[in-house]
Amino acid sequence: MSYKIYEINEDLLDVMPQEIRDLQFKATWGNPKRGVMDLPYSKELIEEHSLCAGCPESMALRYILASLPNPEDTIIVNSTGCTSLVFPHIALHTVHSLFGNQNAVASGIKRVLEWRFPDKVKDVVVLAGDGATVDIGLDCTLQSFFRQEKITTICFDNEVYANTGGQESGLTMKGHVFKMAPKGKQWDKVPMWQLAIDSGCHYVARLTVSSPKRVETVIKKAIYVAREVGPTYVHLYTPCILEIGLNSDDGLDEMRQRDKERFAFFEYVSEPAKEVIERKKEEGLL
Amino acid sequence: MQTSTERVIYNRAGQRVVSPDYLLFEAPRTKHFMTGSEAVKEAVKRASVDASVSYPITPQSEAAHLIGELWVEGYVGVYFRGESEFGVMSEVAGCALAGARTITTTSGPGTLRAFENFPMWAGTRIPVQLVLMARGVNAPLSIQPDNLEVGFLLDTGCMIWYAENAQDLFDMILAGFVVAEQPSVHVPVVTVVDGFFVSHTREAVMLPPDDIALPPYNPYKAPMPVIDAEVPPGRFLRDPFVMKSNYISYATHASWQWEVRSAIERSRPFAKHYLRGLIEEFGDPSAELVFVACGTAAAQSKEAVRLLEEEGIKARVIKLKTIRPFPIEELRQAVKGAKYIFVPEFNVVGWLEREVRRYLYAYSDAEVIGAPRVAGGMTMPAEVIVKEVLKLTGKEVKHVI
Ligand SMILES: Cc1ncc(C[n+]2csc(CCOP(=O)(O)OP(=O)(O)O)c2C)c(N)n1
Ligand code: SF4
Numbered sequence: 001m002s003y004k005i006y007e008i009n010e011d012l013l014d015v016m017p018q019e020i021r022d023l024q025f026k027a028t029w030g031n032p033k034r035g036v037m038d039l040p041y042s043k044e045l046i047e048e049h050s051l052c053a054g055c056p057e058s059m060a061l062r063y064i065l066a067s068l069p070n071p072e073d074t075i076i077v078n079s080t081g082c083t084s085l086v087f088p089h090i091a092l093h094t095v096h097s098l099f100g101n102q103n104a105v106a107s108g109i110k111r112v113l114e115w116r117f118p119d120k121v122k123d124v125v126v127l128a129g130d131g132a133t134v135d136i137g138l139d140c141t142l143q144s145f146f147r148q149e150k151i152t153t154i155c156f157d158n159e160v161y162a163n164t165g166g167q168e169s170g171l172t173m174k175g176h177v178f179k180m181a182p183k184g185k186q187w188d189k190v191p192m193w194q195l196a197i198d199s200g201c202h203y204v205a206r207l208t209v210s211s212p213k214r215v216e217t218v219i220k221k222a223i224y225v226a227r228e229v230g231p232t233y234v235h236l237y238t239p240c241i242l243e244i245g246l247n248s249d250d251g252l253d254e255m256r257q258r259d260k261e262r263f264a265f266f267e268y269v270s271e272p273a274k275e276v277i278e279r280k281k282e283e284g285l286l
Numbered sequence: 287m288q289t290s291t292e293r294v295i296y297n298r299a300g301q302r303v304v305s306p307d308y309l310l311f312e313a314p315r316t317k318h319f320m321t322g323s324e325a326v327k328e329a330v331k332r333a334s335v336d337a338s339v340s341y342p343i344t345p346q347s348e349a350a351h352l353i354g355e356l357w358v359e360g361y362v363g364v365y366f367r368g369e370s371e372f373g374v375m376s377e378v379a380g381c382a383l384a385g386a387r388t389i390t391t392t393s394g395p396g397t398l399r400a401f402e403n404f405p406m407w408a409g410t411r412i413p414v415q416l417v418l419m420a421r422g423v424n425a426p427l428s429i430q431p432d433n434l435e436v437g438f439l440l441d442t443g444c445m446i447w448y449a450e451n452a453q454d455l456f457d458m459i460l461a462g463f464v465v466a467e468q469p470s471v472h473v474p475v476v477t478v479v480d481g482f483f484v485s486h487t488r489e490a491v492m493l494p495p496d497d498i499a500l501p502p503y504n505p506y507k508a509p510m511p512v513i514d515a516e517v518p519p520g521r522f523l524r525d526p527f528v529m530k531s532n533y534i535s536y537a538t539h540a541s542w543q544w545e546v547r548s549a550i551e552r553s554r555p556f557a558k559h560y561l562r563g564l565i566e567e568f569g570d571p572s573a574e575l576v577f578v579a580c581g582t583a584a585a586q587s588k589e590a591v592r593l594l595e596e597e598g599i600k601a602r603v604i605k606l607k608t609i610r611p612f613p614i615e616e617l618r619q620a621v622k623g624a625k626y627i628f629v630p631e632f633n634v635v636g637w638l639e640r641e642v643r644r645y646l647y648a649y650s651d652a653e654v655i656g657a658p659r660v661a662g663g664m665t666m667p668a669e670v671i672v673k674e675v676l677k678l679t680g681k682e683v684k685h686v687i
Pocket of ligand 1: 083099130163
């Protein structure tokens with residue numbers, strides 16, 4: 001529909017909390033050129049969060065929400081984990097159903113919305129932790145790629161099950177000692193970005209969230225390609241500072257460090273995706 | 287039927303939209319000979335269904351294939367095969383959250399693989415319909431009929447209805463959407479039928495014409511905001527979280543659980559109307575010997591009543607059409623004067639006996655006998671039921687089995 005659905009009844013304007021009024025007067029609805037540079041001046045779509053102080057997941061969420069080209073018609077599907085604590089604070093349609101079935105729920109939503117609103121753009125974005133995406137939910141994740149669902153999947157890779165208190169995940173580094181891996185993780189980190197390419201994603205990126213502008217470009221490319229071509233996948237390193245024992249102001253440094261090694265920026269673009277990206281650049285949307 | 291002054295409305299498939307009452311009770315019907323699976327297809331064809339997701343498991347697969355055919359023919363909007371039952375039940379949740387009238391089917395182990403989704407369906411108040419063709423649960427491996435999994439489903443927050451035969455199944459599927467989608471109800475409905483006995487046998491089914499259909503689902507009447515970005519975002523339960531450690535969140539969670547159960551209770555008058563009562567009675571109303579059963583067990587009990595008549599024993603059957611909501615008052619009324627209540631079942635645990643005892647406790651002096659029980663795919667010949675009765679009455683067992 002339109003951002004008008006967020007408009008407050010005139011008679012209630014004076015009694016509405018400031019943050020709700022700001023959503024009407026200072027949010028960046030209806031502007032596909034919106035981006036992270038608007039953050040200091042506009043109303044963010046995330047009000048506050050209940051993550052640990054300084055958790056890079058909170059930065060990632062801010063940048064992603066600021067970069068959605070079409071927030072008024074975007075549905076975000078989430079899974080259980082640290083991220084899910086944030087969703088009640090987001091001013092968009094969000095769905096949390098279970099742990100690991102996010103890509104399946106999103107597939108149903110996307111297909112029905114395409115059918116119900118053939119003339120409208122409705123973006124469906126999945127956002128979940130590495131445990132949800134790559135372990136318990138791997139089947140649903142990959143199968144949604146196989147089926148060429150037109151959804152964008154964003155994985156917050158903190159290399160651990162953080163929300164349950166620091167258990168090893170499929171994305172933990174080999175040898176790392178975490179709870180439930182008391183002798184150290186026995187096998188290598190799952191190269192999910194490669195699995196995504198092999199499984200049919202048309203745009204795949206791996207990066208940290210140390211650079212807001214880069215997050216913005218990646219998210220926009222992923223959404224535009226998903227909208228027109230097929231599944232896209234974004235792998236973000238969002239370290240769990242709590243479980244790796246960093247201070248709340250160390251997250252950024254940690255990511256900058258990893259930018260140079262295992263989370264060095266990597267991008268894959270399929271042929272049909274290239275065409276979309278070029279066109280969006282020409283339209284000044286990227 | 288519309289009068290000439292009314293505007294005729296057609297659904298997306300080009301069928302004329304009629305009221306549920308017209309479709310279920312008034313439209314002329316013709317006799318067709320078909321399997322239970324085909325009856326599912328016929329019901330879906332007249333139900334203005336928006337979406338269906340499928341996964342194979344015997345004996346349900348054929349019904350899911352036939353819904354796929356309806357998609358090709360344009361009667362169903364969205365259809366695909368999911369990755370597993372867990373995936374499918376998640377996908378249909380997505381379809382329903384996005385505003386679609388949604389149906390899916392499964393059986394036995396598939397039900398259990400999908401299980402985490404059912405309380406989630408109820409908790410998100412989506413009116414999905416699951417047609418469950420009950421089948422044994424492994425192990426040992428079995429594809430035979432058995433309805434053990436229904437016992438697991440009872441307390442998920444879904445309505446549970448039980449069809450006796452293909453005719454029931456056809457009517458219940460249509461009624462299921464109508465009742466589940468009432469704004470005051472709006473919870474999932476599981477329509478159960480005994481696999482093979484009904485899914486794979488042919489019988490006469492009376493069908494209304496196929497160029498009429500139920501009014502399409504209107505997601506904007508739902509008590510929860512539909513997730514389509516056409517209305518302000520839903521901020522309650524469809525997104526998390528009620529799990530902060532404080533009394534408000536405990537109370538919120540608890541009251542929501544009660545609300546889901548209350549929604550099932552509120553379905554009673556609608557179910558009563560569209561199913562023509564929550565129970566059906568058969569046999570001599572004065573008989574002191576009563577069978578309480580659902581599904582195929584009710585059909586077999588009716589046969590047993592006929593055989594017992596030859597033995598000079600008067601008996602009757604109370605068939606339960608809904609298990610959630612449980613027809614408490616109806617059953618209490620119906621068993622007045624009963625001395626013996628037999629509960630024949632197609633499973634080893636006797637979940638229906640448990641339910642019957644629970645609701646008759648302190649309301650009936652009759653002796654409740656949880657027998658006979660068959661499982662693992664065995665049929666329940668009427669003679670087996672008769673034998674149980676004769677054993678009790680001390681009579682000689684004449685019918686050879
Ligand atoms: C079926 C099921 N199993 C286990 C859990 C417990 N659980 C909650 S969050 C979580 C881990 C989440 O890890 P991840 O997806 O990596 O997200 P993070 O918390 O690290 O952001 C687990 C195992 C659950 N909620 N549901
Ligand atoms: S536990 Fe780790 S991932 Fe979760 S909020 Fe805290 S720092 Fe972030």
